[in-house]
Amino acid sequence: MGNRNPESLWSFADLLSKHDNAALFTHSELIVEAFALLAPTFSYKFVPPFAPQPTGVCRREISAQYTALIVSFLKRFVLIDITFQCPIARTTASAVHWSGGNREGILKRITELTLFFVALLWITLPASAQQPSPQPASTVAPKAPPAPTTQPLLTHVNKELPAWLKFSGEYRMRLEGFDGGGFKVDTRDAYALSRVRLNMRVSPTYWMRFQIQSQDAQAFWKNTKPDAPPFEDTMDIRQAYVEFGKAEVPSVLLRVGRQELVFGEMRLIGHLNWTNTARSFDAARLTLQRGKVKVDLFAASVVNLREATANKSSGGNDLHGAYGSITKVIPNATIEPFMFWRLARGTKTELGLPGKTDRKVIGVRFVGKLPRNFDYNFETAGQTGTVGSDDVRAFASHSTVGYTIAALKKKPRLFAEYNYASGDKTPGDGVQQTFDQLYPTGHDKMGLADQVGWKNIHDLRGGIEFKPTTKLALAGSYHSWWLASPTDALYNAAGAVVVKVPSGTAGRHVGQEADVQMTYTLNSTTSIGAGYANVFPGTFLKNATPGKQYRIPYVMFTYSF
Numbered sequence: 001m002g003n004r005n006p007e008s009l010w011s012f013a014d015l016l017s018k019h020d021n022a023a024l025f026t027h028s029e030l031i032v033e034a035f036a037l038l039a040p041t042f043s044y045k046f047v048p049p050f051a052p053q054p055t056g057v058c059r060r061e062i063s064a065q066y067t068a069l070i071v072s073f074l075k076r077f078v079l080i081d082i083t084f085q086c087p088i089a090r091t092t093a094s095a096v097h098w099s100g101g102n103r104e105g106i107l108k109r110i111t112e113l114t115l116f117f118v119a120l121l122w123i124t125l126p127a128s129a130q131q132p133s134p135q136p137a138s139t140v141a142p143k144a145p146p147a148p149t150t151q152p153l154l155t156h157v158n159k160e161l162p163a164w165l166k167f168s169g170e171y172r173m174r175l176e177g178f179d180g181g182g183f184k185v186d187t188r189d190a191y192a193l194s195r196v197r198l199n200m201r202v203s204p205t206y207w208m209r210f211q212i213q214s215q216d217a218q219a220f221w222k223n224t225k226p227d228a229p230p231f232e233d234t235m236d237i238r239q240a241y242v243e244f245g246k247a248e249v250p251s252v253l254l255r256v257g258r259q260e261l262v263f264g265e266m267r268l269i270g271h272l273n274w275t276n277t278a279r280s281f282d283a284a285r286l287t288l289q290r291g292k293v294k295v296d297l298f299a300a301s302v303v304n305l306r307e308a309t310a311n312k313s314s315g316g317n318d319l320h321g322a323y324g325s326i327t328k329v330i331p332n333a334t335i336e337p338f339m340f341w342r343l344a345r346g347t348k349t350e351l352g353l354p355g356k357t358d359r360k361v362i363g364v365r366f367v368g369k370l371p372r373n374f375d376y377n378f379e380t381a382g383q384t385g386t387v388g389s390d391d392v393r394a395f396a397s398h399s400t401v402g403y404t405i406a407a408l409k410k411k412p413r414l415f416a417e418y419n420y421a422s423g424d425k426t427p428g429d430g431v432q433q434t435f436d437q438l439y440p441t442g443h444d445k446m447g448l449a450d451q452v453g454w455k456n457i458h459d460l461r462g463g464i465e466f467k468p469t470t471k472l473a474l475a476g477s478y479h480s481w482w483l484a485s486p487t488d489a490l491y492n493a494a495g496a497v498v499v500k501v502p503s504g505t506a507g508r509h510v511g512q513e514a515d516v517q518m519t520y521t522l523n524s525t526t527s528i529g530a531g532y533a534n535v536f537p538g539t540f541l542k543n544a545t546p547g548k549q550y551r552i553p554y555v556m557f558t559y560s561f
Contacts, residue, residue: 151524151525152168152524152525152560152561153169153525153561154167154168154169154561163203164202164203164204165200165201165202165203166200166201166203167198167199167200167201168199168201168560168561169196169197169198169199169560169561170195170196170197170558170559170560170561171194171195171196171197171558171559171561172193172194172195172556172557172558172559173192173193173194173195173556173557174192174193174276174554174555174556174557175190175191175192175193175554175555175556176190176191176193176552176553176554176555177189177190177191177552177553177554178550178551178552179549179550179551179552180535180548180549180550180551181550182498182499182545183499183535183537183541183545183546183547183548183549183550184545184546184548185546185548187548189222189223189224190221191219191220191221191222191223191231192219192220192221193217193218193219193220193231193276194217194218194219194220194276195215195216195217195218195276196215196216197213197214197215197238198213198214198215199211199212199213200212200213206246207244207245207246208242208243208244209242209243209247210241210242210243211239211240211241211242211243212237212239212240213237213238213239213240214235214236214237214238215233215235215236215237215238215277215278216233216234216235216236217229217231217232217233217234217276217277218232218234218276219231219232219276226307227307228307229277229305229306229307230272230275230276230277230305231275231276231277232276232277232307233276233277233305233306233307233311234307234308236305236310236311237258237310237311238258238278238280238311239257239258239259239260239280240257240258241255241256241257241258241259242255242256242257243255243256245287250287250289251288251289251290252286252287252288252289253286253287253289254284254285254286254287255283255284255285255287256283256284256285257282257283258280258281258282258283258303259280259281259283259285260279260280260281261281261283261285261298261300261439262441263296263323263336263338264323264336264338264365264379265365265377265379265398265445266440266441267379267398267437267440267441267442267445267454268338268340268361268363268381268437268438268439268440269319269321269340269438269439269440270439270440270441271441272439272440272441272442272443273441274441274443274444275443277305279302279303279439280302280303281300281301281302281303281313281319282300282301282303282312282313283298283299283300283301284298284299284300285297285298285300286298292326292327292328292329293324293325293326294324294325294326295322295323295324295325296322296323296324297321297322298319298320298321298322298323299318299319299320300318300319300320301313301314301315301317301318301319302317302319302439316343316344316345316346317343317344317345318342318343318344319340319341319342319343319438319439320340320341320343321338321339321340321341321361322338322339323336323338324336324337324338330366330368331368332368332369332370333366333367333368333369334366334367334368335364335365335366336364336365336366336367337363337364337365338361338362338363338364338365338381339360339361339362339363340360340361340438341359341360341361342357342358342359342360342361342436342438343356343357343358344356344357345357347387347388348387348388349387349388349389349390349430350390350424350427350428350429350430350432351428353388353389354388355386355387355388355389355390356386356387356388357385357386357387358385358386358387359383359384359385359386359387359392359436360383360384360385361381361382361383361436361438362381362382362384363379363380363381363382364379364380365377365378365379366378366379373403373404373405373406374401374402374403375401375402375403375404376399376400376401376402377398377399377400377402378397378398378399378400379397379398380395380396380397380398381395381396381397381435382394382395383395383435383436387432389430390430390431390432391430391431391432392431392432393431393432393433394421394422394432394433394434394435394436395420395421395422395435396419396420396421396422396435396437396454397418397419397420398417398418398419398420398454399417399418399419400415400416400417401415401416401417402414402415402416403415410466410467410468411466411467412464412465412466413464413465413466414462414463414464415461415462415463415464415465416461416462417459417460417461417462417463418458418459418460418461419445419446419454419457419458419459419461420457420458420459420484421435421437421453421454421455421456421457421484422434422435422456422484422485423435423455423456423457423483423484423485423487423488423489424456424485424487424488425485425487425488426487427487427488427502433485434455434456434488435454435455435456436455436495437453437454437455437495440454440493442454442493442494442495443493445493446459446479446481446493447459447479447481447513447515447533447535448477448513448515448517448531448532448533448552449513449515449533449534449535449550449552450492450493450494451492451493451498451513451535451550452479452481452490452491452492452493452510452513453491453492453493453494453495455491455495456483456484456485456488456489456490456491457481457482457483457484457490457491457510458481458482458483458484459479459480459481460479460480460481461477461478461479462477462478463475463476463477463478464476464477471520471521471522472518472519472520472521473518473519473520473521474516474517474518475516475517475518476514476515476516476517477514477515478512478513478514479512479513479515480509480511480512481509481510481511481512481513481538482508482509482510483508483510483540485504486501486504486505486506486507486508486540487501487502487503487504488500490510490540490541490544499541499544499545500544501540501543501544505543506539506540506543506544507538507539507540507543508539508540509538509539509540510537510538510540510541511535511536511537511538511540511541512535512536512538513533513534513535513536514533514534514536515531515532515533515534516531516532517529517530517531517532518530518531524560525559525560525561526557526558526559526560527557527558528555528556528557528558529554529555529556529557529558530553530554530555530556531553531554532551532552532553532554533551533552534549534550534551535549535550535551536549537549537550
């Protein structure tokens with residue numbers, strides 16, 4: 001190992017804690033020496049901060065130095081203030097905060113973070129992995145080697161950390177563009193969407209866990225400025241919750257804090273992970289499970305994304321609900337009854353008067369398999385309540401039937417689908433009939449282009465999906481849409497109005513869409529996706545807009561570390 005100065009580790013940790021970018025890049029030899037000093041010390045075990053204080057000396061001095069480095073790393077990259085309770089690993093997270101910074105600072109931070117992970121991976125690789133031992137000669141033909149299992153980058157780091165502390169992350173880059181925005185001529189754009197997520201999980205006991213996820217989402221080369229959600233949201237806390245209960249046998253599980261909410265196919269409530277910024281909720285969620293019955297009870301408020309300021313939920317915009325799951329009642333099927341209650345301020349009646357929303361949603365979802373390689377998925381929901389002085393009466397349904405051709409080698413699956421969501425038939429009559437899709441993951445539900453949402457729509461869809469190889473998945477589909485009510489608007493996947501003709505004279509046939517997409521899984525950590533969608537305007541779009549075809553291609557890279 002040679003003679004190394006232990007002070008180099010303290011110096012490196014000090015540079016990290018001071019956020020001295022210039023010094024970090026200038027003193028590269030200090031970084032190398034600090035990591036070299038740490039390499040032989042990873043075998044030492046730490047005393048968890050939740051265990052009783054050990055008697056005697058707090059382990060070895062080198063453990064304190066390693067802890068200082070990790071603490072400085074957390075302060076710098078994961079945005080957590082940490083205070084010491086012991087010269088070694090007894091630390092307490094005291095606050096999670098927004099540290100701000102311009103784009104240049106964020107890019108530098110991402111660069112430094114990448115260098116940190118690469119260096120840490122390199123020094124933690126076992127010597128046997130770098131210098132394989134020689135094998136004796138053999139006259140027997142060797143068997144085909146098993147497919148290599150790729151481990152996430154931080155797996156090597158986690159193996160050396162105490163069992164109660166784990167890190168993980170994800171990087172995603174998507175290149176996409178569109179032509180015919182708003183179905184208008186000469187409206188096009190092409191840009192890159194970059195997203196980094198860093199996760200820290202602390203498990204002090206088998207019945208309690210802390211999870212923190214920070215996220216940095218950036219958009220490059222977009223025509224529209226400034227970039228804002230859902231394209232860009234500079235480093236912020238996306239999830240931060242505490243969970244109580246046995247994760248392996250969740251008969252009772254309580255999760256409190258900022259978190260994702262995902263139910264069913266996410267047609268009403270989902271994480272919206274396709275967008276660059278995604279979605280989370282400040283919520284309390286209780287999961288109860290006994291035998292074949294499971295129910296989730298929750299009270300939540302959606303987190304509003306604000307570029308360059310801390311994201312937070314707003315009071316008066318609340319969502320409560322219960323989502324059940326019952327298995328084995330119907331062979332090879334699951335029944336999922338649900339009820340949601342949405343309360344919101346600042347909404348308006350049909351006449352434009354301010355009022356409060358009090359909307360109840362009651363529905364059920366059936367999903368299962370039938371004999372002879374058939375499968376099905378059915379979901380329906382009704383809505384009642386009030387918006388100010390208006391009454392709410394809305395309805396929506398989804399039906400899919402699939403068939404897998406088992407006789408063919410690649411076993412392709414064919415499917416047919418019908419989606420319906422009510423629209424407002426008579427504007428101004430005091431009855432709101434437009435279905436509210438709440439907080440869905442609307443991507444590719446009514447088309448890959450996301451120009452149509454689950455509001456005021458009839459959607460017919462047919463498609464095929466299959467896997468030519470174990471790593472490659474292909475899919476293609478066709479949509480044709482009609483407005484449920486010609487006096488209501490066409491809404492996109494986000495629920496926003498695309499175009500509206502209140503007189504109802506523009507027709508009902510919205511148009512058609514053809515789309516194809518593929519996903520290639522290189523290994524357990526890396527995947528590449530691509531897709532293309534083309535919307536062909538129908539009578540309604542040709543009369544209500546210039547009628548330009550809408551096209552959108554994309555290529556996406558995802559890496560989990």
